[in-house]
Amino acid sequence: MKHESKLVLGAALAFALALAGCASQGGTTDTSTGSAPDGYLVKADADTPSEGKLHIQLDYDTAELAGLDPAGAELARGWQITALVYDTLVGIGPNFEIVPKLAESFEQVSDTEYVFTLRDAKFSNGRTVTTDDVIGSLQRLIDMQALWSTQLGQIESMEATGDNEVTITLAAPYTAFLSALANTPAAIMPIEEINAGLDPTTEMLGTGPFVAVDHRQDESWRFERNPEYWGGDTLGIDELEISIVNSDQTRLAGLRDGSVAFTNFANPDAMDLLGNAANVVALDQTQTNFFYVFMNSVNPESPLTDQKLRQAVNSALDRQQIVDLALAGLSTPSAVTPANLPGACSPDSMPMVGGDTSALEGQTLSVLIYNDDPALASIAQAVQQQLEAAGAAVNIETLDYATYSDRVYVQQPGDFELALGWFAGYADPSMVTGWWNPEQAFFNVGFTQSHADLNEAIATAATLPNGSERDEALQTVCELVDTYSEIVPLATQPMVLAYRDDIVSPSLFTDEGYGDFLRLITEFRVLSAEQ
Amino acid sequence: MQWVRWSVGRVLIGLLTILGITLVVFLISRAVPGDVATTLLGPFATEEQRAAVTERLGLDQPVYTQYWLWLVSMLQGDFGTSVASGMPVLDELALRLPVTALIAGMSLVLALVIGVPLGIAQALHVRKARGVTGRVLSGFAISFPEFALGSIIIFIFSTLQLGVSVGAFTSVTDNFWGGVASSIIPAAILSVFTIGATARTTRDAVLDVLVEPFIQASVARGDSPGSIVRHHILRNASIPVVTLTATLTAYLLGGAVIIEAMFNVPGLGSYLLTALDRRDYAVIQAGVTLAAIVFVAMSVLVELLSSLIDPRVSTVGGRR
Numbered sequence: 001m002k003h004e005s006k007l008v009l010g011a012a013l014a015f016a017l018a019l020a021g022c023a024s025q026g027g028t029t030d031t032s033t034g035s036a037p038d039g040y041l042v043k044a045d046a047d048t049p050s051e052g053k054l055h056i057q058l059d060y061d062t063a064e065l066a067g068l069d070p071a072g073a074e075l076a077r078g079w080q081i082t083a084l085v086y087d088t089l090v091g092i093g094p095n096f097e098i099v100p101k102l103a104e105s106f107e108q109v110s111d112t113e114y115v116f117t118l119r120d121a122k123f124s125n126g127r128t129v130t131t132d133d134v135i136g137s138l139q140r141l142i143d144m145q146a147l148w149s150t151q152l153g154q155i156e157s158m159e160a161t162g163d164n165e166v167t168i169t170l171a172a173p174y175t176a177f178l179s180a181l182a183n184t185p186a187a188i189m190p191i192e193e194i195n196a197g198l199d200p201t202t203e204m205l206g207t208g209p210f211v212a213v214d215h216r217q218d219e220s221w222r223f224e225r226n227p228e229y230w231g232g233d234t235l236g237i238d239e240l241e242i243s244i245v246n247s248d249q250t251r252l253a254g255l256r257d258g259s260v261a262f263t264n265f266a267n268p269d270a271m272d273l274l275g276n277a278a279n280v281v282a283l284d285q286t287q288t289n290f291f292y293v294f295m296n297s298v299n300p301e302s303p304l305t306d307q308k309l310r311q312a313v314n315s316a317l318d319r320q321q322i323v324d325l326a327l328a329g330l331s332t333p334s335a336v337t338p339a340n341l342p343g344a345c346s347p348d349s350m351p352m353v354g355g356d357t358s359a360l361e362g363q364t365l366s367v368l369i370y371n372d373d374p375a376l377a378s379i380a381q382a383v384q385q386q387l388e389a390a391g392a393a394v395n396i397e398t399l400d401y402a403t404y405s406d407r408v409y410v411q412q413p414g415d416f417e418l419a420l421g422w423f424a425g426y427a428d429p430s431m432v433t434g435w436w437n438p439e440q441a442f443f444n445v446g447f448t449q450s451h452a453d454l455n456e457a458i459a460t461a462a463t464l465p466n467g468s469e470r471d472e473a474l475q476t477v478c479e480l481v482d483t484y485s486e487i488v489p490l491a492t493q494p495m496v497l498a499y500r501d502d503i504v505s506p507s508l509f510t511d512e513g514y515g516d517f518l519r520l521i522t523e524f525r526v527l528s529a530e531q
Numbered sequence: 532m533q534w535v536r537w538s539v540g541r542v543l544i545g546l547l548t549i550l551g552i553t554l555v556v557f558l559i560s561r562a563v564p565g566d567v568a569t570t571l572l573g574p575f576a577t578e579e580q581r582a583a584v585t586e587r588l589g590l591d592q593p594v595y596t597q598y599w600l601w602l603v604s605m606l607q608g609d610f611g612t613s614v615a616s617g618m619p620v621l622d623e624l625a626l627r628l629p630v631t632a633l634i635a636g637m638s639l640v641l642a643l644v645i646g647v648p649l650g651i652a653q654a655l656h657v658r659k660a661r662g663v664t665g666r667v668l669s670g671f672a673i674s675f676p677e678f679a680l681g682s683i684i685i686f687i688f689s690t691l692q693l694g695v696s697v698g699a700f701t702s703v704t705d706n707f708w709g710g711v712a713s714s715i716i717p718a719a720i721l722s723v724f725t726i727g728a729t730a731r732t733t734r735d736a737v738l739d740v741l742v743e744p745f746i747q748a749s750v751a752r753g754d755s756p757g758s759i760v761r762h763h764i765l766r767n768a769s770i771p772v773v774t775l776t777a778t779l780t781a782y783l784l785g786g787a788v789i790i791e792a793m794f795n796v797p798g799l800g801s802y803l804l805t806a807l808d809r810r811d812y813a814v815i816q817a818g819v820t821l822a823a824i825v826f827v828a829m830s831v832l833v834e835l836l837s838s839l840i841d842p843r844v845s846t847v848g849g850r851r
Binding site: 055057064145243246249250256257260372409441 | 563564565566568569570571572573574575576577578580581584613614615616617618623626682685686688689690692696697698699702792793794795797801802805807808809810
């Protein structure tokens with residue numbers, strides 16, 4: 001039933017795309033951003049009154065086993081939703097620099113020591129944030145052994161070194177530490193209330209701009225202004241309503257008829273589809289998330305246990321063509337370090353570029369994809385064409401995500417040959433390079449081997465401070481990954497963000513590391529109440 | 532008395548059918564690859580984390596134990612808790628059932644109010660232009676894919692700004708009249724098929740009745756056409772229509788997934804589809820069981836109604 005439904009929904013979308021394509025003939029495309037500052041796609045009009053209700057739509061809801069607890073959130077949508085209620089010590093600015101947030105200032109006093117000075121902030125229940133909340137939150141995250149616990153690095157000690165000052169000492173230098181602190185799982189939680197019985201998996205109590213007043217799973221969220229928010233007047237919205245709308249077609253319709261102010265599309269074709277819609281601005285925010293292809297080097301039944309064949313597949317892939325054909329030209333070819341992060345490796349400089357593809361002659365390979373992401377099917381078709389041009393026969397197998405997940409991540413060894421998917425790219429290269437070490441990443445032990453030289457290169461790059469030496473170390477990581485050709489990066493993931501310019505004036509960064517395109521929601525301004 | 536025994540037998544068979552469906556659904560949901568621990572924990576979870584979740588949800592117990600525990604809980608009114616939302620499944624279903632029921636009800640009313648007269652008219656004018664036109668129209672209505680019609684409607688209404696929003700659905704549980712207004716277009720699209728099917732079934736049933744000797748006798752007696760339709764045709768042609776209505780009701784309650792997804796209707800169909808994606812077993816089992824109860828109940832009701840309309844239905848071996 002599900003598969004058929006997906007097929008029919010796919011047919012419906014294709015039909016809608018055809019309709020929209022007809023309509024766009026002769027229209028004009030409005031994707032201009034005006035004169036936005038560096039690092040911004042668009043900057044909200046700060047002169048607009050800071051009030052009003054905003055209705056936006058998102059393509060899917062957060063659904064985590066940890067419920068509403070940000071510390072246990074493992075996926076980007078969970079980070080994004082909980083970030084509306086919770087704050088982190090530091091945040092991410094334009095171009096990925098670290099900016100103050102709940103900490104009004106911070107200082108790295110040595111390779112391993114960081115000092116944070118807290119601002120005078122309160123939780124939405126009126127209680128002032130203390131150093132105990134900071135230390136308790138991070139200790140709680142470490143103790144949970146959640147996904148983000150590993151991203152913090154090795155914390156040796158945390159202590160209050162003043163009324164509003166916390167000093168954190170790492171066991172070893174870890175360049176990505178501040179970037180890791182900037183994501184919502186490292187949010188500062190109300191430890192006193194949690195110790196008194198508050199269950200953060202069902203109840204949200206934070207210092208962020210909003211308080212959650214209603215949530216219906218997979219249907220809607222309603223947030224209201226947090227009267228205790230430390231940002232005070234910078235918050236431009238009184239009430240935020242989020243509808244969860246899975247169908248691209250319906251979100252397109254909502255923008256066209258003005259029933260929604262802002263929404264997102266993982267489907268890059270949305271940019272064209274909205275080309276001639278009145279009062280609609282569509283922009284592409286470059287994510288550090290990137291698409292990749294897994295090649296199963298562990299399962300003895302997989303022909304890709306042969307490194308030469310894996311390298312041939314890697315060499316046959318034309319990343320720029322994948323971007324142009326499958327991603328509407330909206331993304332960028334990427335190596336292991338996401339292309340839009342500072343100091344990223346150039347995919348053109350990888351050893352397998354232009355390499356020997358003769359091992360593909362006469363091979364029959366299958367590519368596994370899942371049906372939730374519209375871009376994957378397009379990428380799979382591009383990959384299929386490229387490998388077939390090199391002499392291989394390629395079958396594409398489309399599964400629902402649960403089945404895909406079972407065959408790729410759960411079964412040991414993984415039950416596949418090639419598989420497509422995407423990773424979150426985060427805000428520092430060392431946060432994602434760890435996924436190439438199966439002893440650290442866990443999820444890939446069923447299809448990738450552990451390589452001592454690669455593991456060492458990953459660890460070295462993680463400890464070096466930003467600069468040319470680290471760039472070289474990351475280049476070594478990229479080249480080793482390319483040589484082993486087990487998890488091969490393809491291109492960054494586009495995210496089309498669209499809004500009604502007669503209803504809302506938003507602020508959006510050009511690049512995003514944690515999938516949080518609502519990162520600047522406090523700057524959004526409501527222009528019209530009619531939605 | 533024999534009719535009562537026959538009716539009780541039908542109800543018992545219905546209950547056994549529901550029990551069988553619960554078993555099949557339970558086994559199938561456990562047999563499909565992937566599980567809720569994997570889908571919700573994500574790929575980065577360790578084997579230990581997955582095992583802990585599996586144990587917490589009781590999924591490490593033998594399947595027959597899981598089934599028995601679920602069955603006992605269900606009979607006590609506890610359909611379990613959704614892993615995704617953390618809410619009792621019955622509460623979740625109660626939020627969504629009115630939304631789907633309203634759309635299904637509106638569609639069904641349109642089917643009966645338009646489809647039955649249309650079918651009778653087609654049968655009575657079978658060789659005339661309007662009869663042929665009606666037949667073509669009902670054939671077209673049955674054949675036209677809902678997703679195509681839905682796409683056209685969404686495009687037209689959103690592009691031409693016709694005053695009805697198709698980009699934001701209002702649930703009837705939040706705002707009754709807003710929900711009714713939002714339901715009109717999805718219900719109308721669903722009703723295209725149901726009107727066509729009802730008209731076609733009514734036409735065939737009436738044509739079957741028209742050749743019966745008692746119709747010729749009635750005509751020979753000089754009864755008026757209206758009287759013949761009311762007293763002889765409608766009653767005798769109604770059994771297939773009643774049967775179809777029951778089938779359409781079950782279809783509309785559980786099968787209108789495409790339209791729900793297209794119009795972002797927070798109904799039963801889209802809820803079940805999402806649960807299936809996540810392997811949210813409690814929701815899948817409760818949802819399918821509920822659909823089975825509705826379907827079986829409608830089937831039993833139709834059989835009972837049919838036996839009242841035509842007593843021959845409840846006879847065994849041709850004798851009462």
